[in-house]
Amino acid sequence: MGRELVFKKIKNSGIVLTIIGALFTGFPLLSAIAFAMDGTLGEYIVVMLIIFIPGVLMLIFGIRNLTNPMGNGMFKRNPHLLNQVDNMATNKRYEDKFIMLSDRCIANKKAFTEIAYLEDVFLVYIQKQSTNFIPTGKILYICTATGNIGINVYGCKKATIDELASKIAKVCPNARFGYNNEGLAYLKQMQQIYKNNNGMINYRGYVQNDFILPEYMSNAAMQNQMNQNYYQEGYNQNSYYQNDSNYNTYSQI
Numbered sequence: 001m002g003r004e005l006v007f008k009k010i011k012n013s014g015i016v017l018t019i020i021g022a023l024f025t026g027f028p029l030l031s032a033i034a035f036a037m038d039g040t041l042g043e044y045i046v047v048m049l050i051i052f053i054p055g056v057l058m059l060i061f062g063i064r065n066l067t068n069p070m071g072n073g074m075f076k077r078n079p080h081l082l083n084q085v086d087n088m089a090t091n092k093r094y095e096d097k098f099i100m101l102s103d104r105c106i107a108n109k110k111a112f113t114e115i116a117y118l119e120d121v122f123l124v125y126i127q128k129q130s131t132n133f134i135p136t137g138k139i140l141y142i143c144t145a146t147g148n149i150g151i152n153v154y155g156c157k158k159a160t161i162d163e164l165a166s167k168i169a170k171v172c173p174n175a176r177f178g179y180n181n182e183g184l185a186y187l188k189q190m191q192q193i194y195k196n197n198n199g200m201i202n203y204r205g206y207v208q209n210d211f212i213l214p215e216y217m218s219n220a221a222m223q224n225q226m227n228q229n230y231y232q233e234g235y236n237q238n239s240y241y242q243n244d245s246n247y248n249t250y251s252q253i
Contacts (some may be wrong), residue, residue: 003082003086020062021055021058022055079146080117084105087102088115090102105117106171107149117144117145119174120145120146121174122191123143123179123184136154
């Protein structure tokens, strides 16, 4: 089942953190003893603390992951994680090099714990990354009720990104596309609705548990998806993702 992979991932991270934490705490302690013996401890105490404190934190989190995996931050951010990865493992309907889709969930192909229910996807946009005005990355963010799914699309053609966005639009009934004030307000509103309803977002006309392959989506289903105007009058209809349009500012939330 999918949850076994989650616990394996937590265990492996716990082992790595514990080993690194032990090294980062042991080395300063041994060095402090040596420096104390030759009377130079005061000269290096700040450096020792800079190494020691992160080491203690890594050791604590590493031991926590090994002894209490359910205390991992992934479960605090997404209480439904185990059910979602189980659903993906048993009911996967589609996958490509970017995403995986089940009858209920969407996940990052390269980071399976970045997962959400289809109805909990609220906003999709692209963020371009650069260093000294030199492009270094491009991430398609899928903003959900429980966090962001980040898909690396750097180097991909516009047609490829548009196709990916189209697939998301056709299976995520509450999704809007483009980074703008309206989209951000909608995201905030939907996340608050999710919180107020103890983690429940309704499909409101969308066929629950029915995954429709993009190439076979009926005109009626597409019209249903386009016509939905969730929870508040005054919002524009779902606009189709356009990678080069002014509608997308490519800025990060």
